[in-house]
Amino acid sequence: MSVLVNKDSKVIVQGFTGSEGTFHAEQMIEYGTNVVGGVTPGKGGQKHLDKPVFNTVSDAVKETGADVSIIFVPPAFAADAIMEAAEGGIKVIVTITEGIPVNDMVKVKEYISDKGCTLIGPNCPGVITAEEAKVGIMPGFIFKKGTVGIVSKSGTLTYEAVDQTTKAGLGQTTAIGIGGDPIIGTTTLEAIKLLMADDETKGIIMIGEIGGQLEVEAARWIKENGTKPVVGFIAGETAPKGRTMGHAGAIVSGEEESAQAKKRIMKECGIHVVDSPAEIGKTMAEALK
């Protein structure tokens, strides 16, 4: 079944005609994603990459029946774009934009809470269902249809896990990049729940990092409700306390937010925790035996 996106998803691109939007829309189309159009305010009525451009998300939804949106809008305007997508009836909103002010996201989270949509990100690589639909910026060629679901705060670490599971002959169902900001739409736990409920997914890889409580929350749920093996990695064991490590959310504010503490709790909850990211694929293959 896969989760969130598949070959039937109708995808629009917000920030379609900008350089990022253009480049990645082309890549997504090449992967086989059903991109039905895009939104750039003021450019409605034009064609871009042979697809229609709309002024508003509502227009795009009305004309194309789009149910998924990917956002490449610059940080100052990204919160507005997310709210527009939610209001316009989009069901899965994938936000790639990095650097959205936290207070904007506090408002967005509240605004979208009763709109019946799922927000992925911001500051994430997106979502991909292998060999069906890529709604993101990940390199498509490393993915292979298979049985492993991936949830990750980090882009390049996702690619690492994908590459290793592909080479281990396992392949992937859906990889969900949830993003590294302090406020994100879909949490580790919510993504894990989706994959636990997905029949095609036989094992789950959970990649986290220092900061926040998302991995701990997911681990506790897995302990009580998990039905599939979960391999976990937490980046940042050597990161100093109180410093932000690239991702705005990657900062240890209290002892329980450190990599060590998270890994300890994950182990207690029955997750196969690896200390080196080089061992993710191998460990998953063994757990699935």
Added chain:
Amino acid sequence: MNLHEYQGKSLLESFGVKIQKGYTASTPEEATEAAKKLQSETGTEWFVIKAQIHAGGRGKGTVTETGSRGVVLAKSLDEVPEKAKAILGGHLVTAQTSKEGKKVNKIYIAQDVYYPGDNEPEEYYMSVLMNRQTGRNMIMYSPEGGVDIETVAEKTPEKIFTEEIDPKVGIQAFQARKVAFNLGLSGQAFKEMTKFVVSLYKAYEGIDASMFEINPVLKTSDDQIMAVDSKVTVDNNALFRHKDIAEMRDKTEEDPTEVEAGEVGLNYVKLDGNVGCMVNGAGLAMATMDIIKLSGGNPANFLDVGGTADAKRVEQAFRIILKDGSVKAILVNIFGGIVRCDRVAQGVVDAYKNIGDIDIPIIVRLQGTNAEEAKKLIDDSGLAVHSAITLQEAADNVKAVV
């Protein structure tokens, strides 16, 4: 971005938060001028002289050169210049600084607000921050002020209160009253506290802060409520709409190499180890640091070159890493997705040639798009660069050189 006490206070005051007043000075003469001005405006007889550095624990900290504390009391105008001199230009060591301490370029001359009166002055704690569990801002406060709040949280957690703010409607009057009641206030002080709380929260939203810590909030002997200290952190991502605050950045408080890296768009954090690293992506960069540690080395830095690891950026990144004399080896770890590995490899080769005398081993691990071509490019370059494709190979290489 962190602000100095005096900068934070001026922002708070602009939102109607009552503060302990003061002026900054960079010389003992300016300190005297500031004190005179303060005396004529507030009538204060005593003056508090506070070192302005980005670190807490100043009152208990020591200025290495003179032995002075970082916060001192001058009981007359005459005492001001000498006490100011003992702090200015010195290095203040506190529980939160390195053992070299931080150089004090500015001091803040503040009014004495602990004057005697009808009631005993009382200190409270208050902070505003985002609760990552709920995605909402909250006010955290305690009747135990003026002390280390982490100790309070550990020993008497029942004395820490929180009040979460609904983003739809912002802070409400009943919430401010709840804070004031929980702090045990009544009468004039109660009224002042409710105003203080509302103004403080509005300031937090107004300047796009990511953390406020006011410790202590003081109830004076005549029932005024004011901020005696301010620790303010502003959300870097929101600085684009606060040009005035962006200008408050004090680069002398930051590591000079980090400042330089930031100027060329590299995300760099200096650490204490001996193996430098250059990585694309924050998560992989942290994981690479962890791998260095697992291989028996210690990471010398965090460095995310981002999505466009072209030749120019690679060279800039090398130059930044090499500024750190304790670096004994460098690990380049790139997962080429959109970035093509052969381009990065060419960048490494060019940088190596351009920089010249790099006399430490470099391990380059390139995986993803065109990884094989990249490995060949490096192996054929004739340079003393070790190439690897899998993470495990890279880790083994690190182990071999450290």
